[in-house]
Amino acid sequence: MSYGGNMNFSDHQIGIYAQGMFTDRTPKITTDLANLEDQAAATLSPEALGYIVASAGSGSTARANRAAFEQWRIAPRMLRGSAERDHSCTVLGTTMPAPLLIAPVGIQTLAHPEGELATVRAAAALGVPYIHSTQASHSFEQVAEAGGDAPRWYQLYWPTDQSVLLSFLQRAKNTGFTTLVLTLDTTLLGWRPADLNRGYLPFLANLGIENYLTDPAFLAGLDESVEANPVAAAMHWAQMFPNPGLSWSQLAFLRENWDGPIVLKGICTVGDARLAAEHGVDGIVVSNHGGRQIDGARASLDALPEIVDAVGDQLTVLFDSGVRTGADMAKALALGADAVLLGRPFLYGLALDGQAGVDHVLRCILAEFDLVTSLSGHTGAAELSRESVIRS
Numbered sequence: 001m002s003y004g005g006n007m008n009f010s011d012h013q014i015g016i017y018a019q020g021m022f023t024d025r026t027p028k029i030t031t032d033l034a035n036l037e038d039q040a041a042a043t044l045s046p047e048a049l050g051y052i053v054a055s056a057g058s059g060s061t062a063r064a065n066r067a068a069f070e071q072w073r074i075a076p077r078m079l080r081g082s083a084e085r086d087h088s089c090t091v092l093g094t095t096m097p098a099p100l101l102i103a104p105v106g107i108q109t110l111a112h113p114e115g116e117l118a119t120v121r122a123a124a125a126l127g128v129p130y131i132h133s134t135q136a137s138h139s140f141e142q143v144a145e146a147g148g149d150a151p152r153w154y155q156l157y158w159p160t161d162q163s164v165l166l167s168f169l170q171r172a173k174n175t176g177f178t179t180l181v182l183t184l185d186t187t188l189l190g191w192r193p194a195d196l197n198r199g200y201l202p203f204l205a206n207l208g209i210e211n212y213l214t215d216p217a218f219l220a221g222l223d224e225s226v227e228a229n230p231v232a233a234a235m236h237w238a239q240m241f242p243n244p245g246l247s248w249s250q251l252a253f254l255r256e257n258w259d260g261p262i263v264l265k266g267i268c269t270v271g272d273a274r275l276a277a278e279h280g281v282d283g284i285v286v287s288n289h290g291g292r293q294i295d296g297a298r299a300s301l302d303a304l305p306e307i308v309d310a311v312g313d314q315l316t317v318l319f320d321s322g323v324r325t326g327a328d329m330a331k332a333l334a335l336g337a338d339a340v341l342l343g344r345p346f347l348y349g350l351a352l353d354g355q356a357g358v359d360h361v362l363r364c365i366l367a368e369f370d371l372v373t374s375l376s377g378h379t380g381a382a383e384l385s386r387e388s389v390i391r392s
């Protein structure tokens with residue numbers, strides 16, 4: 001299948017049927033994207049499962065994220081001539097085959113030994129932009145090498161050590177990351193019982209801190225090498241990661257030190273969306289971190305329409321938290337998102353079959369999205385609008 005220009009995502013559906021009927025081969029991983037989690041759960045260690053699947057507190061926000069999608073139904077229109085379809089778009093200067101990006105997710109080696117390298121390769125092959133987490137298990141440089149010239153953005157957790165912050169920004173620039181995504185909702189880790197009950201925080205075993213461990217400014221703060229004293233390295237990270245003092249006034253500093261677009265991730269209210277616009281950023285991600293931070297926070301999808309109404313003409317509005325299927329993607333775009341970030345599902349694909357698993361999940365969600373939009377009378381993602389959905 002060719003992914004250049006006007007792509008035929010739903011060829012993937014025909015391909016699966018043809019393989020089944022003519023070569024007796026069926027997909028290794030389920031095509032039922034909403035149930036990927038169950039299949040992945042069988043392969044993950046209890047620690048990885050707890051870290052990836054579980055959410056903050058009672059899990060109420062994660063459940064609300066999914067329930068919010070049930071509150072909106074697609075309102076299909078007929079006879080609209082959607083034989084030719086084009087979902088491609090340009091978001092903050094990055095061109096992509098459809099309005100879909102890989103969400104920043106830390107410590108991907110918990111899911112698969114190749115971690116981020118497998119993900120970035122799968123994303124690059126399809127032209128889907130990859131967002132690199134500050135808490136990754138591979139460094140900027142390793143990911144850039146694996147991703148080649150495919151589009152990539154960088155997600156920043158703002159460390160309290162300014163020399164490390166500046167070094168991260170410089171390394172991201174040097175290695176071809178074009179847009180900066182500053183995550184606001186994790187200045188402290190949320191209350192996560194699945195990890196707490198195991199006393200399990202992978203960062204303290206030096207997992208997911210590879211960007212730091214390869215950073216000259218970070219290493220300059222250690223008295224001994226990481227190999228000689230790994231615990232001291234983890235403690236050095238633990239002392240600069242929490243940043244609850246972060247405030248709006250600091251954004252100007254980021255602007256001075258980053259040339260490309262800046263996106264704020266974790267916006268859940270109209271008030272903060274307006275502040276983001278006033279502070280001159282280029283975009284926001286309406287997100288509650290997949291319910292991993294504040295138990296009881298509102299569903300991300302519930303916040304989306306009012307935020308789009310308030311700032312959609314000034315800012316690029318991205319969306320995540322709860323997207324599982326192509327239909328979910330269509331609903332979020334119909335409610336005004338310029339693009340969506342795919343979180344846990346790609347990680348389940350990674351857990352199940354490495355790069356091929358991420359490829360499978362991306363192809364499936366894009367195929368389903370193409371079918372849903374076509375069947376409901378749209379010739380491309382750009383045609384989705386509030387008229388495409390109706391409140392249940």
Ligand SMILES: Cc1cc2nc3c(=O)[nH]c(=O)nc-3n(C[C@H](O)[C@H](O)[C@H](O)COP(=O)(O)O)c2cc1C
Pocket residue numbers: 051052053103104105106133134135136155183265287288289290291292320321322323342343344345
């Ligand atoms: C295991 C895991 C690790 C994550 N790590 C990060 C991270 O390092 N930085 C970040 O901004 N968001 C992180 N997120 C949040 C995702 O970017 C995204 O907001 C979330 O997965 C969306 O929710 P969903 O997966 O339920 O759709 C992580 C999510 C998961 C599941």
